[in-house]
Amino acid sequence: MEPTPTPSVTPPLSLERLASRRLSDRIFYLLCLGIACSSVAILVLLLVAIGYQGASSLTPTFLSSSHDPENPDAAGMYPALVGSLILCLLCALVALPVGVGSAIFLEEFRPRGRALRWVHGFVQLNIANLAGVPSVVYGLLGLTVFVYMFQWFGKLEQNSISGLDLWGVERYYQFLALDERSAIFIPIENPAEPTFQFSESLAGLDGQLRPIQVQAWEPGQRRPLSAEALARTVRVGEIGGVVEIHRWYYFRLPFGPSLLAGSLTLALVILPIIVIASQEALRAVPNSLREAAAGMGATRWQMTQQVTLPAALPGILTGGILAMGRAIGEAAPIFVVLGGNIGKRTGPEHLLDSCVTMPILIFSWADHPVERYRQLAAAAIIVLVVLLLLMNATAIFIRGRR
Amino acid sequence: MSEATSPEIKIDNFDAWYGDFQALQRITATIAPNHVTALIGPSGCGKSTLLKWINRMNDLVPSARCSGTLQIGQLNALDRATDVVALRRRVGMVFQKPNPFPKSIYDNVAFGPRLHFQVNQAELDELVEWSLRKAALWDEVKDRLRKPALSLSGGQQQRLCIARAIAIGPEVLLMDEPCSALDPSSTAKVEDLIYELRANYTIVIVTHNMQQAARCSDTTMFFYQGQVVECGPTQQVFTRPQQRQTEDYVTGKYG
Numbered sequence: 035m036e037p038t039p040t041p042s043v044t045p046p047l048s049l050e051r052l053a054s055r056r057l058s059d060r061i062f063y064l065l066c067l068g069i070a071c072s073s074v075a076i077l078v079l080l081l082v083a084i085g086y087q088g089a090s091s092l093t094p095t096f097l098s099s100s101h102d103p104e105n106p107d108a109a110g111m112y113p114a115l116v117g118s119l120i121l122c123l124l125c126a127l128v129a130l131p132v133g134v135g136s137a138i139f140l141e142e143f144r145p146r147g148r149a150l151r152w153v154h155g156f157v158q159l160n161i162a163n164l165a166g167v168p169s170v171v172y173g174l175l176g177l178t179v180f181v182y183m184f185q186w187f188g189k190l191e192q193n194s195i196s197g198l199d200l201w202g203v204e205r206y207y208q209f210l211a212l213d214e215r216s217a218i219f220i221p222i223e224n225p226a227e228p229t230f231q232f233s234e235s236l237a238g239l240d241g242q243l244r245p246i247q248v249q250a251w252e253p254g255q256r257r258p259l260s261a262e263a264l265a266r267t268v269r270v271g272e273i274g275g276v277v278e279i280h281r282w283y284y285f286r287l288p289f290g291p292s293l294l295a296g297s298l299t300l301a302l303v304i305l306p307i308i309v310i311a312s313q314e315a316l317r318a319v320p321n322s323l324r325e326a327a328a329g330m331g332a333t334r335w336q337m338t339q340q341v342t343l344p345a346a347l348p349g350i351l352t353g354g355i356l357a358m359g360r361a362i363g364e365a366a367p368i369f370v371v372l373g374g375n376i377g378k379r380t381g382p383e384h385l386l387d388s389c390v391t392m393p394i395l396i397f398s399w400a401d402h403p404v405e406r407y408r409q410l411a412a413a414a415i416i417v418l419v420v421l422l423l424l425m426n427a428t429a430i431f432i433r434g435r436r
Numbered sequence: 437m438s439e440a441t442s443p444e445i446k447i448d449n450f451d452a453w454y455g456d457f458q459a460l461q462r463i464t465a466t467i468a469p470n471h472v473t474a475l476i477g478p479s480g481c482g483k484s485t486l487l488k489w490i491n492r493m494n495d496l497v498p499s500a501r502c503s504g505t506l507q508i509g510q511l512n513a514l515d516r517a518t519d520v521v522a523l524r525r526r527v528g529m530v531f532q533k534p535n536p537f538p539k540s541i542y543d544n545v546a547f548g549p550r551l552h553f554q555v556n557q558a559e560l561d562e563l564v565e566w567s568l569r570k571a572a573l574w575d576e577v578k579d580r581l582r583k584p585a586l587s588l589s590g591g592q593q594q595r596l597c598i599a600r601a602i603a604i605g606p607e608v609l610l611m612d613e614p615c616s617a618l619d620p621s622s623t624a625k626v627e628d629l630i631y632e633l634r635a636n637y638t639i640v641i642v643t644h645n646m647q648q649a650a651r652c653s654d655t656t657m658f659f660y661q662g663q664v665v666e667c668g669p670t671q672q673v674f675t676r677p678q679q680r681q682t683e684d685y686v687t688g689k690y691g
């Protein structure tokens with residue numbers, strides 16, 4: 035054997051480097067601490083600024099009234115609050131089953147055949163890609179697919195009969211009663227006629243759609259005396275236009291700029307997030323449980339339904355709630371699909387009703403030339419943030435219970 | 437309940453692979469009914485592979501394949517047409533680590549019957565009690581059947597897994613190192629149980645523990661590098677082994 039050559043240096047060397055190593059360790063620690071604190075500080079600063087601006091506007095009236103373009107002191111966010119909540123709920127109702135189902139296919143039903151394995155890999159790759167697509171792109175997709183449906187059902191036009199009505203719509207000629215406040219509806223006999231000239235007393239409906247006998251009044255005659263009578267009297271010669279009355283179950287194709295189109299679009303935005311979170315939750319279920327179920331003679335579906343899915347449920351729900359948080363704060367796709375109109379005075383009343391959401395309202399107010407509206411935007415932001423914190427707290431609670 | 441005679445397992449010219457690696461070569465053996473057969477051998481010798489082919493658990497491993505015949509009674513276990521769900525109802529399995537479901541003790545035992553049978557609540561109660569008694573666990577858990585199974589000790593969990601396995605009336609019980617995660621006193625209880633259960637089941641047990649094989653098995657098969665080196669009555673394999681390799685292994689020279 036050759037003798038080991040003697041190296042020029044051998045351990046131990048001097049310990050002088052120890053001090054400088056300690057120092058660099060210390061510096062790096064302080065650097066990390068500083069960065070962590072500064073990000074929290076920026077967040078706190080933001081919240082304090084918003085709170086300072088908006089807290090005074092945060093009154094019960096603010097939560098129960100709607101946008102008022104003339105008087106900011108009477109304006110509120112009720113339609114947007116209700117709209118956002120319903121939108122978000124519908125979106126979860128669509129995205130959760132589809133997302134969890136996809137995750138189950140990807141994790142639990144890994145196919146063995148060559149062609150299906152290719153499909154599996156393709157879906158998996160695309161879900162990872164979709165998670166990175168900007169949400170405004172989903173907005174455009176939603177506009178084409180849900181709002182216009184490729185114009186398969188004709189062009190969608192405002193204030194005219196368009197699309198394919200399925201159910202829940204009635205059309206009437208609308209008149210203003212003599213009291214100049216109440217609406218009166220007369221059933222349409224000839225759908226081709228866009229207007230109808232009122233000439234004689236006939237059966238119709240009042241503003242609340244209760245059947246009444248509509249009275250005719252000729253100018254020059256004595257006007258009815260009671261308010262109740264005024265409300266069901268129409269001047270002869272008045273011309274009524276067609277209006278649509280939508281029931282709560284109103285449905286037609288295409289969906290138009292509606293609650294349904296908006297929530298389906300948002301469902302697309304959060305679908306990849308839900309799939310990935312559910313996949314991770316399923317992957318975290320120990321394989322020994324699957325083996326135990328398989329060893330008992332459970333089929334793959336029985337295994338999934340009775341063992342894997344219940345074990346993964348807390349993780350799946352946590353992911354779902356976080357995704358809903360993302361959905362409720364999303365502005366861009368909603369802006370594309372529903373537009374930026376914030377004038378609506380109520381929450382959505384049927385699936386195809388238009389809908390105001392909190393991010394759109396905040397966006398419009400924050401941009402407003404009148405200072406007072408900008409304060410309202412801050413108040414609306416506080417409501418949105420509180421809602422998000424509540425959702426995240428629920429997620430943490432569910433995760434902690436496991 | 438299942439006091440019927442248990443089946444014989446006939447293995448003939450059996451090869452098994454994981455991808456290109458041949459885990460078992462030309463295995464020919466007969467596993468006798470109402471016996472405890474211990475499979476021993478150093479790690480990677482293929483004994484667990486054989487066990488996992490008997491109830492086709494290897495179907496879950498994408499790269500696993502095999503050839504030859506493996507008959508359980510009249511049933512060809514490897515036939516493509518054989519329904520693994522039906523096969524696994526007849527061939528129960530107990531795993532190395534206790535793996536109760538995160539459900540109650542009762543629901544763990546009731547899991548299999550609910551999968552396979554139409555039973556009413558009274559029948560289910562009776563079945564759960566029978567299984568737990570059979571697994572020598574009833575007296576310890578009868579007052580807390582609704583408590584989570586994960587609150588039991590490791591040894592109790594393993595006996596619960598045995599109760600869960602026998603609740604569907606299998607004919608064969610496969611055990612993959614059932615005591616390796618247990619302390620000595622729990623091990624003793626499970627071993628006693630295994631020895632008693634052979635009255636009703638054909639039992640195949642994989643073990644790394646020589647004493648365990650000696651204590652609770654009737655027949656011992658020694659595996660080395662994917663082949664059966666020696667197979668015989670446990671007494672004989674441990675005291676008068678016919679092969680040099682077996683002697684080296686059981687006396688602790690390697691492994």
